[in-house]
Amino acid sequence: MKALKPGVSCVNMHLLANRVHLEELKKLGLLKEDVEEMMKVRLGAVFMPHGLGHFMGIDTHDVDGYPETTVSVLDVERSDKPGLKSLRSARELLDAALRYPQQSQFTCREVIDQYRGFGGVRIEDDVAVTDDGMELLTCVPRTVEEIEAWMAEGRQRPQVPLPQECVKSG
Structure with missing residues (x-):
C-alpha cells in the first residue's frame, strides 16, 4: 500500500503485488528458485487470478481499463458477451500450471499438495x-x-x- 500514489500505474502495482506474493509463497516452501523468472512465465496469475484490484464506479466492476497483457493466457476464458470474462477455478489453474513445464519448474508439488482443499479468503480494501x-x-x-x-x-x-x-x- 505504501507504493500506491499518484502517477504509479495500475500495471506496476499489479506486478509489485505479484512479486510480493510470489516471494511469500517461496518463503512458505510452495515455490522455489528465482521470483523474477516466475514473473516472466506469469506464475503469479495461478495464485492470484483476479489480479490486484479494479477501479470503482457506480457498479463494483463498471470501470475497466487494464491492458490485456496483465492477464495470463492460462487463467481467462472469454465469454460471448463483450467485456465479460470468467475465471476457471483455482484447482484448474493450479493443475494446469503443474502440467506446464515453464511454470511447474518453480513449484514444490509435495508442499502444494498438502494445501489441496484448504480454501482461503480475499480481504479487500477500497x-x-x-x-x-x-x-x-x-x-x-x-x-x-x-x-x-x-x-x-x-x-x-x-x-x-x-x-x-x-x-x-x-
Missing part, C-alpha cells in the same frame, strides 16, 4: 489515491483474530462498523 499517497476507505476486520471473532458470531448480525462509522486516522 482506497482513494490522494496527493500524498492513499486513503483507506474500508473499515472491516483485518487480522486472523478479528476475522475469526467476527465469523464466530455465526448467524447473528455482525457488529462491524459501516465505512462512514470508521474513524479516519491522520
Whole structure:
C-alpha cells in the first residue's frame, strides 16, 4: 500500500503485488528458485487470478481499463458477451500450471499438495489515491483474530462498523 500514489500505474502495482506474493509463497516452501523468472512465465496469475484490484464506479466492476497483457493466457476464458470474462477455478489453474513445464519448474508439488482443499479468503480494501499517497476507505476486520471473532458470531448480525462509522486516522 505504501507504493500506491499518484502517477504509479495500475500495471506496476499489479506486478509489485505479484512479486510480493510470489516471494511469500517461496518463503512458505510452495515455490522455489528465482521470483523474477516466475514473473516472466506469469506464475503469479495461478495464485492470484483476479489480479490486484479494479477501479470503482457506480457498479463494483463498471470501470475497466487494464491492458490485456496483465492477464495470463492460462487463467481467462472469454465469454460471448463483450467485456465479460470468467475465471476457471483455482484447482484448474493450479493443475494446469503443474502440467506446464515453464511454470511447474518453480513449484514444490509435495508442499502444494498438502494445501489441496484448504480454501482461503480475499480481504479487500477500497482506497482513494490522494496527493500524498492513499486513503483507506474500508473499515472491516483485518487480522486472523478479528476475522475469526467476527465469523464466530455465526448467524447473528455482525457488529462491524459501516465505512462512514470508521474513524479516519491522520
